[in-house]
Amino acid sequence: MTILQYIISQTQLPEQGVKNTLNLLNEDCTIPFISRYRKELTGHLDEVQIADIVKHKDIFEALEKRKATILKALEEQDVLTPELQKKIETTINLTTLEDLYLPFKKSRKTKAEKARQLGLEPLAKIIMSQNANDLEAIAFKYVKGDVSSVDNALEGARHIISEWINERTDVRNNIRFQLERHATISTKVVKTKADDEKAQKFKDYFDWTEALNRIPSHRLLAILRAEKEGFIRVKIEVDNDHILAKIEDRIIKSRNACADQISLAIQDAYKRLLLPALTNEALQIAKDKADEGAIHVFAKNLKQLLLGSPLGQKRILAIDPGFRSGCKIVCLDAQGDLKHNENIYPHQPKNDSAGAIRRISALVETYNIEAIAIGNGTASRETETLIRSIEFKTDIQIFVVSEAGASIYSASKIARDEFPNYDVTVRGSVSIGRRLQDPLAELVKIDAKSIGVGQYQHDVDQSKLQKQLDVVVENCVNAVGVNVNTASTSLLSYVSGIGPKLAENIVNYRTENGAFATRASIKKVPRLGEKAFEQGAGFLRIKKAKNPLDDSAVHPERYAIVQKIAKDAGKSISELIGNSAVLQNINLKSYCSDSVGLPTLQDIIKELEKPGLDIRQQAKAFAFNQDIKTINDVNEGQVLPGIVNNITNFGCFVDIGIKESGLIHVSNLSDSFVKDVNEHVSLHQHITVKVLEVDVKRKRIQLKLEK
Template identity: 40%
Template sequence: MDTEINAQVAQQLNLKLSQVNNVLTMLSEGNTVPFIARYRKERTQNLDEVAIRDIENIAKTLNDLNMRKTAILKAITEQGALTPTLDKAIKTARTMQAVEDLYLPYKQKRRTKAMIAKEQGLEPFAQWLLKLSDEDVSIVAQKYLNTQLPTIQDVLAGAIEIIAEQVSENAHHRDWIRNLTWKQGRLESTLKSGGEDLDGKGVYQQYYAFGAPLKALNGYQILALNRGEREKILKVAVVINTDDILNRLRFKEIGTIRNEAGQIVDNAIQEAYKRFIGPAIEREIRTSLTNDASQQAIDVFGENLYHLLMQTPIKGQVVMGFDPGFRTGCKLAVIDANGKFLAKTVIYPHKPANAKERAAAGENFKQLIADNNVKLIAIGNGTASRESEEFVATNIPKGVHYVIVNEAGASVYSASEEARQEFPEFHVEERSAVSIGRRLQDPLAELIKIDAKAIGVGQYQHDLPTKELDMAVGTVIETAVNQIGVNLNTASAALLTHISGLNKTIAQNIVTYRDENGEFNLRSKLKKVPRLGAKAYEQAAGFLRIIEGKNLFDNTDIHPESYPLAKAILAAANLTVADINTPTIQKLTTIDTKQLANQLAAGEQTVADVIASLLKPGRDVRDDLPGVILRSDVLHIEDLKPGMELEGTVRNVTDFGAFIDLGVKHDGLVHISRMSRQRIKHPSALLAVGDVVKVWVVDIDLKRDRIGLSLLPLEVVDD
């Protein structure tokens, strides 16, 4: 354990050192973040997953910095160039950038013009020039003439290369120029010659003549500019007035001296900035802007994905998945209350189908509903979605409702090996219909099968760094799955993979063991699963539920290690396990948790968690979240009027606003400026994917299919 790093982490996060020490110790012992957050609250002093991951990430960053410092000090020492001043500067540097700036003069690099000039013996001449002597430069330069350097101009050019490289590698110069550029620089873009033709639809039109201070740029603007530049539509550059920069460099290198040698050094200074420092800092700034914008977009994507996964499941109802289509028809699949496939068919309710086929579609649709007692229809929001919605609304029997479901990624899943194994005889679209229906029944269990980037709840996710996005997605899924817990006897291998302590191999072994030996009736039977050792059992058991097993505790999030504590808590209230799921269990609400924890020599937070679990066995945290909007009629964009009050579901949250599903063909946009009377930093401060909200129509653009909405009544917006 690195006590210095731990102390820095504690200071940065304003936490107690004991919290940081305990978290990092537990992580090093192979404990997962969900397990630590849920079952080790006394040791962390009730830190949540976010705080635990912050500790982990900052400790890694600081450790990486220390490792880089060690490697750089070793490299400079081997060159015989390490001085006490440089050693101290590197050891006390607080950022990776500062360390790299100090290392730059000693870094192995490809052969430069300055290196060649030094090989030609010009370094003494360059150092003489830097002394700014009043001697005649030409006379001194003549001493360096040779076959490689036949003219004085060649000698001067070589010396300028050496001085320019030396100036450019000065860590203090770079640090000052970098800070000044951040303060005063702007990012500007113009339309590239011929770029308008490539743009076609004018997607980047707002960036044809764009400029903003570096500190004022929004993440989505940076990502848009990057994409426009990559597509050769825009020309993008960091712009700054260089006079201040060059004047400072002159002051530091030559002061007020303006003799012949000073003029040559001045030329080298200009070369240093123009060729080396300026472009390098522009690259650094562009990279930093992109990294920050990407991280912000990843955070937004993760937040949206989390809320999408945590949407309230529709339990206990037979659902019809409806995958819309024109030419190939609409694929219908009925699944029972547990997601098991019951029946399927294809209907042709839309043109180019003939009148006879369209008439038959309604009858077949109603018959499938009646035969299977369907109560809810999940309509995918892809091609022909709104036409299919009209068809459903026209033909739906009384008492049956429908919901528009985001089908993004359904086709990706339907063509996957997992989908082919489950439904080998189905067409791709028929598998999609099953997936759409299951998304309504249990969004989490279905959506984790799909590449998250295909789900479409972010901005520019296909432009984001794959590794970082995948890590963020993995974290979000892990958090969601473990917060909810899964049914050990129905969970797929794909779902089990995300449970704390399990990997792909162990998850598949659990499913195989279940198939060969029947359902689990005790959590402890997990220990018989091949390759599921004691550590994996410890990490996973509390997140796996057995609905109707031999031990009622197995249908709670009480960890098996706390079963004796749970029995002791029941006994303290004169209750038994048989009282669980009866009104009598409410006696637990009258217990003094602190007093009982002291009496049982247990952690107060653990006692409180066990009591909460005993009061609500089998609890699904999603049940407390808002449900979906059930519809039985259809709305058209032409029906909308400014000022109209509507109810809608948040489909996506971005940096600039939120998209709301109103039940019409196109989602409406609530711009961030129309969300609150007070200024908010980001729409996610108020809205999350899946929220059901009341909105007011501000404007409708029928030509562009755009709907402007407001969270505020229009008189408030007008004010």
């Protein structure tokens, strides 16, 4: 099977689209570039479908690499037959491939290998023939040297037979079938840990049983974490008697002494070799499935977070609130540059609220502040209450901003390079303010796993998680576009075709030579060749450029088409842009060619109507209930405003303005069945909730979504 056939079989995508996408990938084209600028070739495949092609391309190539390794090993052992080679070359499943290789693996000293060295393999073959009349007499012939008795001889032969049974693909697949459909996962608390305070969050799983093929991803990951931390023991169970009977029916064809020995060998193979290996495999498959589900949730949350509403280029006063250490204040200009920083101490123990109000009022006036961003950590509510009590001379918007990951950023090399002369508290406050201006530009500086959205992100396969999150960040950055004259190295590094090194070169060139005047001038950056320019130019913006197309998503390779359209319409490009009356009456088919079709032309017209339009909505101010300061203020039946701050498969968490987030379980999102939480809420959505239950001891709040 070719890579093309394999990917089509796995994705069900059109052959021509897959074929052309593979060719583009082999030419080092990126997912954002292919999905945006090569629609004619792909047949309108979006970035999700192209990413799916990339995933299965990687799987196929890894499978082919493993096949080559196995074939080489079998050739070196001189055991590769034409039949075995054909089976290996035609398999498209890694598990099947490993089963084929299993009998030939060079293993450590096993019981079967020791028995072979004692010369007992012929006896094992006689038993497996199942036609020996006096098995004890035959076995007696092998009693010599280290084989001290007939029982020893038969036991050794059984070890060899057990290994043969373990290596049979049909037996292994039958057990897999039973495990896949009928296995249960059960848990028991480790008695010595039952009263451990840390174990209490896993209390639901102190005695739990559930079908392995039905357990939700979040529950399995929670169980595995509890096991890893030593609070519970986990066991995969299945009907052993039923499986043993199935194996015996498959292997035993006689009713003599040979059958008895084979039956004992089957039980040994099952208990010692097959069951441990295949239950571990079944659990790993379930874990992989759970990982995939959790990673999918994390990716969706991250996308919503990165595409969160920006306030835009506004002058911000940002506050990282605190009690004893005070509140760190920074003032940022519209470009996010730091203009001032200081500390105020409005809360305990100093309680200088009057002095704090005077300083904030003065700073707002001095730096023409347009909005205030307050971190949502310790002392956030108290600080918000203070700020809202101030009577400003101008209309000042007040926002509470998530601090998740800010401490990671403030201690990072990126932050040290940006602010080498300031400590972590200043850097953290700057990050809070910049997140309000542009969440995407600021959050790309932080490891996505530290942002705090998703479920059990530290328990899933970290390489798969990182790979998926990188794709999400790349897609978000390129969907929005990047101002090449103001973007940080971190942001530029996610632009299609750029990467960290070229991003650094762009910033260094910009620092030495000033702002880029045109997209074409970006080619002057060291090591930024034609391929990188082709991949990235459409996603890089030049604000207030001489050619207005440089501040649009129209790719430079299509400027000539726009110029022709403008000329035919009797307009300049500037006159054409935003002129819907003209643009909507253009006969696009007349501009089609072998390389440019309607999809590209339709995208061009859409972009010309609203060039550089930000796909994100603008940030809106939000106010929590000012009477709710701690969990002790929350009572059953209250209706409160809240902000969705995390989404999982089992519901969503809501910030109601206190340290503890409340949970809306899926069953409380709607009166009807909820298939996907994201169909009812989105990250950072402003919603109204009703309090159903408050468990102060366990710090849990159950909520219901109010329509």
